[in-house]
Amino acid sequence: MKVFLIDDQKITNVLNRKYLSMIREDLEIFDFDDPELAMDALEKEKPALIFLDLNMPIVSGWDILLFMRKRKIEIPVIILTSSSSQQDREKANLFHNVFSFQLKPLTKSGFTELLQGYYLLDEYKPT
C-alpha cells in the first residue's frame, strides 16, 4: 500500500517515514520535498493516502489540493502543518478529500491514533 509524504522539509519527511514504518511494516512510503515531483507521481502511483504540508515555497499544499480537484483525483489527504491558523483549517474543510487537519509535531502515538481513528489504510472498513 502506497503512502505519499509531501513536505519541503527533508527532515520532517525522514521523521514521518520512521514513525509510519514503526506502526505499519507493509507500507510503501514515497517522500517528496519537491511538491512538483509529487504532483507528477500522483496519477502514476495512485497512493492510498497523502500526508500534505501546506506552507511550501513555489508549489503550496493548496496548489496540490486544487490540482487534485481539477484532475478529479480522489485520494484521502491528511494535512500536516505547523500553521495553527483557523483560516487555514476552515479553508481545508472545503476540500472533501481532506480527512484531517493535524498540527505538527505529530509523534508516534499521534500517527497511530490518526490511522486507527479514521480506519485509513485498513483493508476492511466498517460500513
Added chain:
Amino acid sequence: MEVSNPYLGYKILFEAMVKFSAGISMAKKLEEISLEVSLHLKYLLNFQDFNYFFIAGQEVDCFWVNQMGKTRYHTCHLDQLDPIHKQVFESGIPEYNYCEKSNTSTHAWKFFNENNHFSLLSIRSHIDNPFNEKSIPIIKVVNKMLSARIENLKMIQLIHLQNQELESLTTVLQSKNTEIQALNNQQESIIIEKTTRLKDSNKKLRGLIQFNSHQLREPLTRVISLVAIKEDLLVEEYISDILPLLSESVMDLDRAIIEVIERSEFFDKEEK
C-alpha cells in the same frame, strides 16, 4: 387765519388738521416731513418761517419750512443750535421777541416728549400776517404729531440699520460656517487617510506576525519531533540517524529567529 362763523372756522381747522396729520403719516423718511409740513401747515397757522428741532440726547434733527414752500432737513449737534433756540432749550420757558428792523416776531417753545426726547418749535411771522396766540393749542398738537412721527421714523430707521447689521453678521457667520465645514472636511480626509495608513500597517503587521510564527514553528516542531522519537529508537540509531538532524533543525531555528528579527527591523524602517 380768522373766520367769522365759528362753526365754519372749526370745520376748516378740523379738515386742515386731518390733512396735516395724514400728510405727516405719509412721510416715509425724515426728509419728507418738512415737505409735508410746508404743504399743510399754512392752513393751520400764520408763519413766515417754521423751525422744528427733535432732540434725542445730543443729536438734533432740524426741520425748516418757510411760507414760500422752501424746506430743509438736516441734523446737527445740540451745541450748534442758534442762541434763541439754545436759550429756550436750557430754560424751558417759551420765548418771544420782536425785530423792528424786519418787522417780524419770533415765538419759540420747548416740549418734553415721551421717551426722554425734547423738541423745540419756533415760528417767525411778519407783522402783516402775525402769529396769533390763539393758535398755541394748535402748536401743541402739531408738536405732538411731529414728535410721534419722527420718533416712529427714527425707530424704523434704527430697526432697518439693525437688520442690515444682522444681515452682514449673517453673511460673516455663513462664510465662517463654510470655513469650518471646509476645515472639518479637511480633518475628516486626514483622519480617513491616517486610518487607512493604520489599517494598512496593521494588515502588514498581522501578515508579518503570521509569517514569523510559521517561520519559527516549522523548525521548532521538527526539534520537538526529533526529541520525542528518542523513546522509539535504540540509542545507537538515535545518535547516528537523528542527532545530526536535530542539530541541523536547531540551527534552522536559530536562523529563523535571526530572520524574524531582521524582518521586524525592516518593517520598523518602512513604517517610519
